[in-house]
């Protein structure tokens with residue numbers, strides 16, 4: 335098995351060196367295979383978002399090993415982490431983090447132009463195609479803040495996929511959506527996972543959606559409490 339994510343003994347504390355130092359992840363060992371579609375579940379406060387932020391190289395662990403696509407990250411400087419993140423990881427968050435004053439098309443195009451230096455015409459062609467695929471043909475030139483929650487989440491998925499990442503990290507991507515829209519968004523992630531082989535790690539509170547993943551990793555109080563496969 336080739337691992338896209340490999341964690342060994344990963345720990346995270348907040349407030350290190352202060353009287354309120356708290357360890358929220360107590361030694362996590364997880365491997366995520368290339369192309370795997372996996373749910374990260376567990377009660378509120380169990381450390382799911384913290385773990386996702388560590389895997390996404392947005393925060394650093396306090397100790398332990400974390401490798402992305404075979405690259406150990408412990409000794410890497412910020413710039414090298416940014417390159418690794420840009421090359422391999424796409425993010426889909428609950429509140430999508432789109433730039434509200436820019437159009438759907440611009441939101442999808444921007445990361446590949448800014449982070450990967452893709453030519454504007456190429457980025458536009460790829461982005462138009464992705465917006466078509468997520469069902470937003472005709473909405474390309476609408477500002478992000480003129481789109482519904484479900485439509486904004488589709489834009490966020492198109493944006494995450496614009497760089498063909500080997501890993502998609504999704505933090506409650508359907509959390510603020512009605513059941514029907516949530517199912518559509520989830521199906522879209524699954525479709526891209528099957529088609530492009532991007533591994534997905536999806537934080538969800540929805541047991542129905544978790545049940546449709548290849549594997550479920552359950553965190554309780556900052557530890558892996560249970561792992562189950564489909």
Ligand SMILES: Nc1ncnc2c1ncn2[C@@H]1O[C@H](COP(=O)(O)OP(=O)(O)OP(=O)(O)O)[C@@H](O)[C@H]1O
Nearest residue numbers: 348349356358376377378379380381382383384385
């Ligand atoms: N920046 C921070 N500083 C201090 N404590 C934090 C910080 N971020 C998270 N925590 C604490 O870490 C613990 C885990 O939080 P985290 O957000 O990872 O949980 P979660 O499982 O994603 O919860 P939820 O399902 O409610 O989103 C919580 O007790 C939280 O208060």
